[in-house]
Amino acid sequence: MKERMQIIKQYLQENGEAKLVDLEKLFPNISSMTLRRDLKRLEEFGDVVLTKGGAKSISHLSRIKEELYSKRLVENTSEKNLIAKKALEFLEEGRSIFLDSGTTIMYLAQLLEKQKLFITTSAPNIALECVKNPNATINLVGGELSRDNLSLSGINALDFLNNINIDTAFIATSGFTIKNGFTCGNYQEAEIKKKVIAKASKVIVLMDSSKFGKSMPFTFATLDDVHHLITDDNITSEAKNKINLKKQNILM
Amino acid sequence: MKERMQIIKQYLQENGEAKLVDLEKLFPNISSMTLRRDLKRLEEFGDVVLTKGGAKSISHLSRIKEELYSKRLVENTSEKNLIAKKALEFLEEGRSIFLDSGTTIMYLAQLLEKQKLFITTSAPNIALECVKNPNATINLVGGELSRDNLSLSGINALDFLNNINIDTAFIATSGFTIKNGFTCGNYQEAEIKKKVIAKASKVIVLMDSSKFGKSMPFTFATLDDVHHLITDDNITSEAKNKINLKKQNILM
DNA sequence: AATAATTGTGTTAAAAAATAACACCAAGGA
DNA sequence: TCCTTGGTGTTATTTTTTAACACAATTATT
Structure with missing residues (x-):
């Protein structure tokens, strides 16, 4: 072309x-x-x-149409796109990866080209996006579909995750503070994320800067649980320092 | 409006x-x-x-875009739409229903309005369509996503189905002959359909007339297994008679 | 009930956008 | 070399869209 x-x-x-x-x-x-x-x-x-x-x-x-029916409205699209591009660097051909639900991860899914990958996800919309990649094997966790974030959860999802291995997990978050760590708004969702993080060899969190300083009810990870944090450069240098104090591998 | x-x-x-x-x-x-x-x-x-x-x-x-990536090309859309409308009559508020994968079932999913329903499905695209209904609880079977028909299958999907109850199952088929019954092109998919049919109190097959006379490799049901067969009136009266010989409840 | 405000509608003229037709040029093949 | 092909730019023409206004019909307000 x-x-x-x-x-x-x-x-x-x-x-x-x-x-x-x-x-x-x-x-x-x-x-x-x-x-x-x-x-x-x-x-x-x-x-x-x-x-x-x-x-x-x-x-x-x-x-856009999906957003009409789920609650959220997507903001910071260009930031999310940039974050997704950075996350691409952590992809290795032939690996088993997990893709969380969320719009930032959706951008990542759209960037996947023809890599041979074994993909597991908890988001049906992301699964449908990934299926366009002819060399990927797509596995979708089972469970109840949440209208809020279009993600699957429940006992069956956890069971599913018990039986697979994950090299790299790409996780989205609804909020982050030093005090509470990474948080999300739904108990079931937190359970899934926790399980994925426990099973993955490498955990990468994708978070646009607007999430920094916000806390949601359920903590699913602390800074120590994740290996890389990818964000955009709208994050304040103060915040950046606070994180870097604990961790060197923040990307933006 | x-x-x-x-x-x-x-x-x-x-x-x-x-x-x-x-x-x-x-x-x-x-x-x-x-x-x-x-x-x-x-x-x-x-x-x-x-x-x-x-x-x-x-x-x-x-x-259309989905079809670009899965193999099939949708034909007989108006027939499928009519079939889906007829299937609506079998819906009862508050029930647990199963929706199979397939374009005809997708039309059915689009016709679902605000009924309170407990929906289980093996198709992520159909799950995403159903989630627009604010009163439905959507459960998605887990498993590997097939590129051919966008349906989930595998051991995890079967496990999931073991643990739920189904009042009415709406099933699609790729082929039907008197000799071989209802058939589909994929072993795993046949397994799922069989399991659903075994668990459902009422089984309704949606089949446009083009499927009649075609056999696919795997049989998942015979005429005796299903309670209703919905098709369009392009079916030959000969075929109609053959089916009615065995069964009275064919709709078109 | 009378009045006012709102909403939907049809008509027209003007603006914007899409199309078709043609000419041109460069690259590649016979 | 000449011919073909594919992409491009220009122009004139047609189609589509917009904006502005006038006029009901409906609904709300007094």
């Missing part, structure tokens, strides 16, 4: 939408006719739907 | 797309400006995306 179309595709991925006028600014010396033709080709490819004056990413639209 | 908008919404649901010119034909004495405004309101509602000259249903788009 042409480089220009790759850039447009990425733009679509990140912004959800691309207006023709935006693209014209992005490529000042390309005619609008050509950009229009590019969008048309992307549509034939299947990832995009043409709208008046531009195009929208279908996966983005589905995500 | 206005009746006209309801009709448009249904049109969108069934056709995936509505061009303005189509709507103008559908409502000959409504101005195109008004229809345009209707589509705009539907967009704000979140279910559709406006395109050049009309609108497209987002869930339809996501389905």
Whole structure:
């Protein structure tokens, strides 16, 4: 595929939408006719739907729709995207990984290309995203589906996790404070995360900076339990120092 | 919501797309400006995306995208929709039901409104559709996700099913012949279906007429195992007679 | 009940966007 | 070399969208 179309595709991925006028600014010396033709080709490819004056990413639209029914509203998308990109570095071909539920992890799932991986997850939407990778084996934990965060939990999920091995676990968090550690809003969810962390050889937490300083009811891990923490650079240097005091491997 | 908008919404649901010119034909004495405004309101509602000259249903788009990655291509959509509508009659508020994987069942899931239901399913995409119903409890079987039909299977899925009770099971099939009964293309999937059928008090098979006369490798049920068979009226009367010879409760 | 505010609707003119048709150029193959 | 192919830019034309206004019909307010 042409480089220009790759850039447009990425733009679509990140912004959800691309207006023709935006693209014209992005490529000042390309005619609008050509950009229009590019969008048309992307549509034939299947990832995009043409709208008046531009195009929208279908996966983005589905995500919006999901959010309509689950509670949350996704914010800090570009930060989350960056965090996900950093997390990619911890992926090794042929490994068994766990993907937690959550929008940041969804971005990570979308970045997975054709790596041979054994993926276990507690989020059906993430499983469906991963299945697009033809070389991945996808396992989904069973259980009750929570409307809040679209994640599965319950005794069956825990049973499932008992029977598998995990090299690297990518975990999302709803809150973090030095005092309470990593926290989430749901007891069942905390149970799952705890179990995953206990079983994984390497634990990587993905957290955008807005979560810092917030505490949710249930703690599922402390700083000592995780091997890497990936966040964005909107985190205050004070916070950064506090964490680094205890731990060197914070990434941003 | 206005009746006209309801009709448009249904049109969108069934056709995936509505061009303005189509709507103008559908409502000959409504101005195109008004229809345009209707589509705009539907967009704000979140279910559709406006395109050049009309609108497209987002869930339809996501389905198309799913098909791009799983193998199948959905055919006979209007038949499947009709079958799903007939299946609705077998739903009773407050019951425990099982939803199989498959596109016909997906149509059924989309028709579920606000009934209080306890839903178990082996298909993550169907689980995500059902979660939009605020009164349903959704349970998803665990296991490995098949790329072919987006369904979960394996020992964990069977375990899960062992521990739940099912009033009514809605099952899809890939093929049916008098000789071989109901068949599907995957051993693991057949195991799941068998288990569900064994546990359910009432078994309803949804099958569009194109499946009749086709045999797949694995039989998961015979006519005697199922209580109702719902199909469309493209089925030959010969086939109909053959089935009715054995069974009275065929619906079409 | 009378009045006012709101909402939906249709009509028109203007603006914006999409398309079709054609010419051009570069790369690759016969 | 010449021919084909695929991508590109330009222009004119058509289609689609928007904005503005006028007019009911409905609902709320006095």
